[in-house]
């Protein structure tokens with residue numbers, strides 16, 4: 513029997529706290545318009561975009577370039593992380609705009625796509641110690657690096673958010689840190705919950721992702737510890753099919769249009785309560801990333817629960833136009849996605865579908881927040 517007792521539900525302000533929109537430098541994979549269309553079609557009104565672009569967002573100039581371009585071109589709320597390098601420790605102390613406007617500081621400690629990677633312990637420590645931004649320090653840290661970051665969060669009393677955890681040892685370390693009251697939060701991605709090594713074998717080079725699809729024991733450890741996982745995030749990482757089919761398949765695949773439907777599938781399969789799913793895509797990320805702007809708070813997503821079908825039924829809005837979950841049959845249809853008080857997507861159609869249309873419709877209706885400098889539609 514389905515746990516979904518009500519036919520139509522409304523989820524307030526759905527946030528995907530881990531996406532790659534590829535601007536600047538990866539425009540053939542995604543851009544702010546196509547990425548935000550994918551978000552809206554997937555029922556997501558706010559996305560937090562990663563800084564491993566080309567060039568990376570590791571200084572005020574590049575950060576503001578992406579921030580302002582996203583304000584102009586994006587159809588949903590887009591905020592950016594700033595990237596940590598071995599030469600920009602203390603960046604939030606030098607730039608008030610980064611301190612107040614960045615979603616957080618992103619540390620890439622393990623292998624990743626792009627040039628942002630630091631694995632010098634002293635440098636990581638300095639970044640954590642000196643960060644004064646309003647968002648947390650977010651880290652791509654796998655296995656043995658997780659206890660190290662937990663020790664830094666404890667030592668410096670800094671909030672550290674661990675991205676896309678995927679190993680049994682990681683969730684056990686996080687569970688124990690949380691039980692000790694250490695300021696640690698974490699996210700998990702649908703592909704680490706749903707894709708098995710068998711799926712990865714069938715998908716071949718398309719399944720390459722960082723962190724990789726792990727063993728069954730890791731997958732089960734995540735399902736068994738959902739109470740300790742704060743957010744469900746897509747790690748939307750678009751690459752073209754041609755790139756993914758090559759010998760040099762870059763890590764990652766799209767996820768904005770499959771995040772919420774796969775969450776609802778977990779609810780239907782009684783692996784997750786609807787209340788917990790709502791927490792993991794809304795209250796959890798809004799609290800962790802201090803998303804208190806009215807436009808985020810007022811956003812909402814309306815979902816019809818009784819319809820079901822393959823995820824690919826409506827086609828894809830992401831520029832890369834594919835998904836490893838294409839054939840999966842899921843419950844729920846996104847009826848409406850609101851950004852602030854405005855309905856931007858209804859019943860398969862975008863009510864504002866281009867950057868030009870957005871500026872015509874909302875032209876004079878943006879105001880700049882006097883404290884943060886961010887613009888909002890009013």
Ligand SMILES: [Zn+2]
Nearest residue numbers: 530562747749
């Ligand atoms: Zn990522």
